[in-house]
Amino acid sequence: MGTRVLSVLHLWLLVRRTAMALLSVRFATSVARHLPSSSSQVAKIAWPALQVASRNFHLSGSRRGAEISSILEERILGASPKADLEETGRVLSIGDGIARVYGLKNIQADEMVEFSSGLKGMALNLEPDNVGVVVFGNDKLIKEGDIVKRTGAIVDxxxxxxxxxxxxxxxxxxxxxxxxxxxxx
Incomplete structure (x- = not known):
């Protein structure tokens, strides 16, 4: 009789842990829907939550579902994609108001960029190995090898x-x- 009660209790705890992990994954995916649309950014931001969700939770009386949800929310929102926005590239060629830039792998179409000379431009032609940037200003101020920095802002x-x-x-x-x-x- 004692082992049967223990097995039922063990089964109940296993079901409870699985339910909490599923709840955590659902929470992480719902928060991820409201985050940046770039799949790489969502994956980087949601990964800590999925790591937490895959753990076995040993719930005591003090740790309730709301507390776990707040921990997950804190971890998800604490992982900021700012590292991707600090992404820089280099000018490969410049001419006719168009700069070919290498190294801006995660840039979005119509995103504003800033050249090391202070000029701004807009990413238009996204290719696998480089980005075509329309220069807003005198392209004579830009040289091959200049650094280009993402701003994270869409041109408006x-x-x-x-x-x-x-x-x-x-x-x-x-x-x-x-x-x-x-x-x-």
Whole structure:
């Protein structure tokens, strides 16, 4: 009789641990859905949660499901993809306002980049071995071998009624000498 009770208790604990691990995996995947769309970034961020979810939890009376969920949430949100945003590349060639850049493997289409000269550009042509970047400015300031840094921001231009009749560059900066534009959108 004693071994039967022990087996039932052991089975109950095994079911409980499996349920907690499944709950943890579900939580990790639901949080991962709200994170960056790049599969490599999601995998890097969700990995600590999956490691925790695969462990055998020895639950005491003080550790409840909410506490475990908060630990998982803290680990997932604590793993920031900033390391990928610090990714840099080098200019292979420059000409006609287009820079060929090597080394920006995780860049997104239409993402803003900054050259070491201070000029900005937009990643347009994503190829396996290099990225074609449209330069916003005088491409004579960029040399082969210059460093290019990701900004993590997708190019967008502010709009609003204050822009009517104004002259702006490709990034929405005024170039007509009448001061800055206060846009709301």
């Amino acid at each position: 231009v502010p709009v609003g009624d204050d822009l009517l009749g104004r002259v702006v560059d490709a990034l929405g900066n005024t170039i007509d000498g009448k001061g800055q534009v206060d846009t709301k959108q």
